Amino acid sequence: MSTRLLQSPLLLLAPLALGLGVLLVLPALAGLLLAFTDYDGVSPPRWIGLENLRAMSRDPLFSTALWNSLWVALFAVPLRLGLALGLALALQRRSGLAAGAVFLPTAVPDVAWALLWLWIANPFYGPLAWLLAALGWRPDLWLLDPVAAKALLVLITLFLIGELFVVLLAARREIPPALYDAALLEGASAGFVFRRLTLPLLVPALLFLGARDIALSLQTTFTPALVVTKGGPNYATLMLPLYAYQTGFEYLRLGLAAAQTLTMLGLTLAMMAVQTWALRRWRALGL
Amino acid sequence: MSTLRIRGLCVHLEGRLIIGPLDLDVAPGERLVLAGASGSGKTTLLRAIAGLVPLTAGSIELDGERIDHLPPGARRVAMMFQSHALFPHLDVAANLGFGLKARGARDADIQTRVRAVAERLGLEPLLSRLPASLSGGECQRVALGRALLRDARLFLMDEPLSSLDAPLRARARGELLQLLRERSSPTLYVTHDQAEALAFADRLGVFAQGRMLQLAPPRWIYRQPASLEVARFIGVPSINLLPLSVDAAGVHWQQLRLPIEAPPHTPLLLGLRPEQVRVEGSQWARPLPGAPQVTARIESVETLGDQQIVALSVGTERLLARVEAEFAAVPLQTVQIALDLREACLFNAEDGRRIAP
Numbered sequence: 001m002s003t004r005l006l007q008s009p010l011l012l013l014a015p016l017a018l019g020l021g022v023l024l025v026l027p028a029l030a031g032l033l034l035a036f037t038d039y040d041g042v043s044p045p046r047w048i049g050l051e052n053l054r055a056m057s058r059d060p061l062f063s064t065a066l067w068n069s070l071w072v073a074l075f076a077v078p079l080r081l082g083l084a085l086g087l088a089l090a091l092q093r094r095s096g097l098a099a100g101a102v103f104l105p106t107a108v109p110d111v112a113w114a115l116l117w118l119w120i121a122n123p124f125y126g127p128l129a130w131l132l133a134a135l136g137w138r139p140d141l142w143l144l145d146p147v148a149a150k151a152l153l154v155l156i157t158l159f160l161i162g163e164l165f166v167v168l169l170a171a172r173r174e175i176p177p178a179l180y181d182a183a184l185l186e187g188a189s190a191g192f193v194f195r196r197l198t199l200p201l202l203v204p205a206l207l208f209l210g211a212r213d214i215a216l217s218l219q220t221t222f223t224p225a226l227v228v229t230k231g232g233p234n235y236a237t238l239m240l241p242l243y244a245y246q247t248g249f250e251y252l253r254l255g256l257a258a259a260q261t262l263t264m265l266g267l268t269l270a271m272m273a274v275q276t277w278a279l280r281r282w283r284a285l286g287l
Numbered sequence: 288m289s290t291l292r293i294r295g296l297c298v299h300l301e302g303r304l305i306i307g308p309l310d311l312d313v314a315p316g317e318r319l320v321l322a323g324a325s326g327s328g329k330t331t332l333l334r335a336i337a338g339l340v341p342l343t344a345g346s347i348e349l350d351g352e353r354i355d356h357l358p359p360g361a362r363r364v365a366m367m368f369q370s371h372a373l374f375p376h377l378d379v380a381a382n383l384g385f386g387l388k389a390r391g392a393r394d395a396d397i398q399t400r401v402r403a404v405a406e407r408l409g410l411e412p413l414l415s416r417l418p419a420s421l422s423g424g425e426c427q428r429v430a431l432g433r434a435l436l437r438d439a440r441l442f443l444m445d446e447p448l449s450s451l452d453a454p455l456r457a458r459a460r461g462e463l464l465q466l467l468r469e470r471s472s473p474t475l476y477v478t479h480d481q482a483e484a485l486a487f488a489d490r491l492g493v494f495a496q497g498r499m500l501q502l503a504p505p506r507w508i509y510r511q512p513a514s515l516e517v518a519r520f521i522g523v524p525s526i527n528l529l530p531l532s533v534d535a536a537g538v539h540w541q542q543l544r545l546p547i548e549a550p551p552h553t554p555l556l557l558g559l560r561p562e563q564v565r566v567e568g569s570q571w572a573r574p575l576p577g578a579p580q581v582t583a584r585i586e587s588v589e590t591l592g593d594q595q596i597v598a599l600s601v602g603t604e605r606l607l608a609r610v611e612a613e614f615a616a617v618p619l620q621t622v623q624i625a626l627d628l629r630e631a632c633l634f635n636a637e638d639g640r641r642i643a644p
Contacts, residue, residue, distance in 0.1 A: 178372035181339050186386030186437070187360025196385070200376045 034258035052259035065243035084164035106162025114227035146236030171205035211275030289440040296345035306497035313473035323494035365439035367447040371430040373418040515639035554636035564608035567623035
């Protein structure tokens with residue numbers, strides 16, 4: 001093979017393109033087709049048109065899963081963004097060690113992280129129970145409380161903010177120091193500088209991360225919901241991806257599961273559209 | 288009427304002495320220009336006075352009041368930055384009013400004062416525009432407007448015109464000069480542009496390695512540089528430095544005996560500005576009785592519009608002369624040159640200090 005051919009960009013891209021094609025594009029296309037069929041994984045798929053969508057709209061568990069996912073996103077996303085922003089501002093001049101500590105939990109594999117929380121949240125011997133007891137609060141078995149169980153999922157994801165943190169840290173460091181000098185010389189207080197300078201200049205990054213985080217929260221809750229709360233109590237932590245997984249691989253209704261996944265994709269695309277629109281509006285301001 | 292008084296100022300960064308110890312007085316309404324190569328510490332000095340960099344020793348007084356322990360916002364000092372430091376997300380009006388709002392002024396007051404300054408600087412049509420849509424000159428005027436609204440006792444200007452192109456810079460310099468003349472606050476102006484320094488300064492300070500090499504009116508520094516370093520830094524084209532030999536027979540440059548006195552056994556350099564090298568036939572070279580003369584060869588000629596710079600060689604030495612634009616200088620031609628030694632400077636070649644006059 002000539003060196004010219006070896007250096008061609010197409011050839012260099014080929015391994016990744018092949019992997020993406022086999023592992024992502026083909027299954028996605030298959031999923032798209034499956035969403036309009038009745039398929040149990042054994043007998044051949046049968047075309048049923050929009051019947052899966054109709055079944056979904058009548059399924060109370062689907063609306064529960066949708067509601068749960070939105071509930072968790074509603075609390076988790078602002079809290080995660082706020083926490084990441086606070087840490088980025090607090091640690092922007094520190095060494096890499098502190099930043100590394102913030103990023104570390106994000107580098108832990110999902111399942112290991114979830115198993116760790118299974119121990120932390122154990123009402124009998126977990127450290128969370130000790131901590132609450134030390135504070136003089138002995139709640140009932142919180143994993144039996146629907147709101148507490150969802151809150152636990154939010155809490156688990158609050159530690160996985162490494163990527164948000166890194167992007168916000170970079171965005172903050174991008175703001176020219178002269179702007180802060182100018183504000184300081186004008187006698188601006190720290191609060192004024194945050195409200196009128198830092199926050200507005202971080203809005204593009206925050207909008208982008210917010211939209212991404214909402215889309216991502218539809219997926220990242222899968223592992224803790226499966227491992228820690230198992231969708232319970234009483235479906236309180238049944239999230240969309242967990243429900244699609246159960247529908248597909250436990251009840252073997254693969255066609256319906258594909259339709260549910262497609263709905264998630266629709267939600268994600270809608271959120272990305274909102275994000276793109278908001279960013280365009282912001283760019284129009286000349287930033 | 289504000290006076291700036293600095294005593295024993297030192298600044299260290301990461302344990303290294305960047306500035307000082309420095310004493311400096313700037314009178315009310317005076318424009319003091321700091322010139323120096325980049326990295327000489329002039330910007331750091333401005334930042335130290337503004338309170339953006341901590342002092343390790345010394346004091347800063349404004350109007351007899353110590354300000355070095357005050358936070359930057361309480362010093363009532365306005366600073367213009369090289370980058371203009373306009374807030375990219377705020378329109379021109381909000382940029383101008385930023386400081387007033389930060390200090391809690393009422394919206395109606397802010398509007399009145401911003402309008403007044405905008406009118407003065409011709410910024411009214413731009414008030415609702417964002418900085419990204421402004422030209423360099425417009426950004427500079429907004430930054431100036433913001434500084435004027437500060438009600439400052441001292442103006443610090445860190446190369447505020449350096450981002451403008453040459454014709455615009457000359458005009459902006461004129462406007463800036465006029466505005467500063469109307470105010471009684473002293474101004475410290477940092478630049479590495481000599482034309483700007485000479486045009487702007489009441490007094491010029493040449494700064495290198497955190498020390499003031501010389502502080503005097505610009506004309507004085509040009510004529511009587513305190514050291515070789517200053518002599519080399521000020522003046523375009525730069526000064527001619529001719530190595531002299533001193534023995535019992537007198538002072539010589541090449542074979543030419545010079546009618547000057549010098550201490551023996553010291554390596555000497557004679558500093559001659561290009562206009563002090565007089566080329567025979569040039570209208571600018573009026574006869575100077577007693578001036579030492581020598582034959583030189585024209586190596587090259589550079590035309591600058593209103594004048595020409597002629598590169599000459601005498602033996603192995605090269606020197607530059609300034610002649611009028613009309614002078615017919617032909618390369619490789621030989622000419623007589625006369626050295627005007629009336630204001631020439633003598634430097635000790637070893638330590639760089641000026642010996643005479």
